[in-house]
Amino acid sequence: MSPTLRLSSARFLLRHPWQAGLSILGIALGVAVVVAVALASDSARRAFHLSTEAVTGRATHQVLGGPQGLPDVLYRHLRVDLAIRSIAPVVDSYARTGPASGRTFRLVGLDPFAEGPFRPYTGDVVGGDPRVLLSTPGGVLMLAASARELGLRPGDGFALWVRGRAHRLVLAGVLQPADAVSRRALDDLVLADISTAQEVVGAPGRLTRIDVLAPEGGAGEALLARIRAALPREARLEATGASAGATEQMTRAFDLNLRALSLLALVFGMFLIYNSVTFSVVQRRPLIGTLRAIGVTRAEIFRLILGESAAIGAVGTGLG
DSSP: OOHHHHHHHHHHHHHOHHHHHHHHHHHHHHHHHHHHHHHHHHHHHHHHHHHHHHHHTTOSEEEEOBTTBEEHHHHHIIIIISOOOSEEEEEEEEEESSSSSSOEEEEEEEOTTTOTTTOGGGGOBTTSOTTHHHHSTTEEEEEHHHHHHTTOOTTOEEEEEETTEEEEEEEEEEEOOSOHHHHHHTTTEEEEEHHHHHHHHTOTTEESEEEEOOOSSHHHHHHHHHHHHHOOTTOEEEEHHHHHHHHHHHHHHHHHHHHHHHHHHHHHHHHHHHHHHHHHHHHTHHHHHHHHHTTOOHHHHHHHHHHHHHHHHHHHHHHO
């Protein structure tokens, strides 16, 4: 392309800044929406995985019940009567720091004596160990950063709303894992003793699930077979990835809808630049005619318009 053609293109764009600006803005907005949705989706997916890992820990399987959960006598039967040690009871529910607003936490009730193999971060209590939950009535543990955000120190009492009811709890200690990933995973987690969680949730004598840590190979299959044989009719044994997989499928479907909407915004930006370029060509029909009369070929005109479009698209994409 000759310098004369490039100069004519640059002069036209400088004479019509609003037209070029509108095209750049359309592309920039479309690209920005696509990038923002991608970042939000990846962040949400990572937060989901971290939250699931923090709650399920290293458990390979879970014993689940119906809407009312499981009777805690089932856990006693499995651990005492059948001598199955690689299990841990869990009470799981959501809570808020206010009746209608405030920060949302996930309240997890556990047995401090059985949690070591499942959730090693429970041993990262500053100045103590998770058994402090047993000696503190209404005691809970939370991440040190979360406690600072709420203005709490060990020994302070605070209210936590669960299922529409306020409960007075005491911060028995704070967790300070050395791993940064674990700290992010525990950001919205509140740990309590099983009995405290059952009282707060309003489900005395009930468990949400029983975590199982089964070894690989034949020993693990034999252990799972023993557990299945001892379960009542309303209970079932599932791999930890089964429930997480169902939730991840819903997350993936939501992510697909968001990406479709973001691509629609990008198509809108492409529509703007297409109409802007078309209008610029119509505006320059006399100039293009003059250029053709002095010997400029159709291919050179085509490359000129294509170069303008590519430049506008590159600037818009960079800004987006």
